[in-house]
Amino acid sequence: MNATVYSLEKVSKTYGSREVLRVDFLEIQQGEIFAIVGPSGAGKSTLLRLLDFLEPPTGGQLRFKDYSANGGRAPLEVRRRVTTVFQRPVLLNTTVYGNVAYGLKIRGDKEVQRKVKEALEQVGLSELARERARLLSGGEAQRVALARAMVIEPEVLLLDEPTANLDPYNVGLIEDIVADLNRKRGTTIVLVTHNVFQAKRLAHRVALLLEGKVVEVAPVRDFFEAPRDPRTAAFVRGEMVY
Amino acid sequence: MIISGDPALMQIVAVSLQVTGTALLLSTLVGIPLGSWLGLTRFLGRRLIIVLLYTGMGFPPVVVGLFVYLMLSRSGPLGALDFPLVPRLFTVNAMVVAQVIISFPLVAGFTMAAVMGVDPNLRQQVLSLGATNWQATLAVLMEARLGVIVSIIAGFGSIISEVGAVMMVGGNIEGATRVLTTAIVLETRKGNFDLAMALGIILLSLSFLANVIMLRLQGRTFEP
Numbered sequence: 521m522n523a524t525v526y527s528l529e530k531v532s533k534t535y536g537s538r539e540v541l542r543v544d545f546l547e548i549q550q551g552e553i554f555a556i557v558g559p560s561g562a563g564k565s566t567l568l569r570l571l572d573f574l575e576p577p578t579g580g581q582l583r584f585k586d587y588s589a590n591g592g593r594a595p596l597e598v599r600r601r602v603t604t605v606f607q608r609p610v611l612l613n614t615t616v617y618g619n620v621a622y623g624l625k626i627r628g629d630k631e632v633q634r635k636v637k638e639a640l641e642q643v644g645l646s647e648l649a650r651e652r653a654r655l656l657s658g659g660e661a662q663r664v665a666l667a668r669a670m671v672i673e674p675e676v677l678l679l680d681e682p683t684a685n686l687d688p689y690n691v692g693l694i695e696d697i698v699a700d701l702n703r704k705r706g707t708t709i710v711l712v713t714h715n716v717f718q719a720k721r722l723a724h725r726v727a728l729l730l731e732g733k734v735v736e737v738a739p740v741r742d743f744f745e746a747p748r749d750p751r752t753a754a755f756v757r758g759e760m761v762y
Numbered sequence: 763m764i765i766s767g768d769p770a771l772m773q774i775v776a777v778s779l780q781v782t783g784t785a786l787l788l789s790t791l792v793g794i795p796l797g798s799w800l801g802l803t804r805f806l807g808r809r810l811i812i813v814l815l816y817t818g819m820g821f822p823p824v825v826v827g828l829f830v831y832l833m834l835s836r837s838g839p840l841g842a843l844d845f846p847l848v849p850r851l852f853t854v855n856a857m858v859v860a861q862v863i864i865s866f867p868l869v870a871g872f873t874m875a876a877v878m879g880v881d882p883n884l885r886q887q888v889l890s891l892g893a894t895n896w897q898a899t900l901a902v903l904m905e906a907r908l909g910v911i912v913s914i915i916a917g918f919g920s921i922i923s924e925v926g927a928v929m930m931v932g933g934n935i936e937g938a939t940r941v942l943t944t945a946i947v948l949e950t951r952k953g954n955f956d957l958a959m960a961l962g963i964i965l966l967s968l969s970f971l972a973n974v975i976m977l978r979l980q981g982r983t984f985e986p
Binding site: 596 | 881883884886887888889890891892893894897901904905
């Protein structure tokens, strides 16, 4: 963990007259699992959309490696280095194979079959390759969404509450896959979750976001055992802080 | 008469297919992009366009025929121009113009509804996977394919069976602008019920065949 992947300075996002995000300073390092925790409406998903270049920031400087977002739409080659798995998997109305192959096909990849096969093996869904994706259970669908993101080998994988509403078995499976991906491929992972236990299990560093502002960023142990900010301490204890 | 392949009958069938086929193709080329654009974007004046489109979906064909007739007649605003691209009255091209005006609002309207029915998060998801804007639009259209094909079926249905407009702007000229529907009207008036029936059977068969082809295009979409 050395090179900086994302660097945010005074990054803000405003919808109409309502400012939903204001990050004074935040850096995310290469190869780390960086968790962003906070209550609903704290701006976590908005921050993730900025990091995925789905929306430009309203103000401030957002840098991704050698690219600096300047308010316009990020170029395709930059957007293709990052992808998001959303809380609710939106699968295409085709087979499991077709879903996982999508990102490769739009890139004109020559080894679609081999890569899809490997990705499905990684998420334990090889036997469902020819099934209609819309017939899968919630856990299986989220694993397809994860395989679809992993197969394009992104430099950064953004996870937006990937296990919310899932059973403990699927939560465990997905957490293992994510940890494995980070360990073996060195993929930088930004995990948004309101589940502090998940952040504790997976992350190297954790940030608390409250009302659009970063309250504290710390290594996982410090964040949970010796938080500097009383609001972090309260959040970690599960107390209402909003 | 059908089995023996009567040349006059075949000519009427050919003109019908030419007029409806060309009009449907043009309606699809205009209607699907227009419907997609209205379904995917939000802009000032969008509601007005949608209201106009919905009005167009319910346009009485005979009024469309009257409008095209007045526009294209020698003393009309377009006919008076004598411009090569403006079709003359009582030609196949004039009939195509009328049928496009009848069917394209249906294609665009149903496409718009189908596109709006697709999960709005799908576009965001495919963009996140690295799709270009065009690829994302195509993905949404693929998801909406059932509705898009229904829009084409609706457009086809509205013009294959249409008689008022083609009668007015085509003139029902034998060997030139006579189509199945206008021929049925004429033959019925003349008391040639056997020929009218034969034409009716052909019209129904063509409509049935076209719908079977389009349902095949929908493929497995009908499966749960």
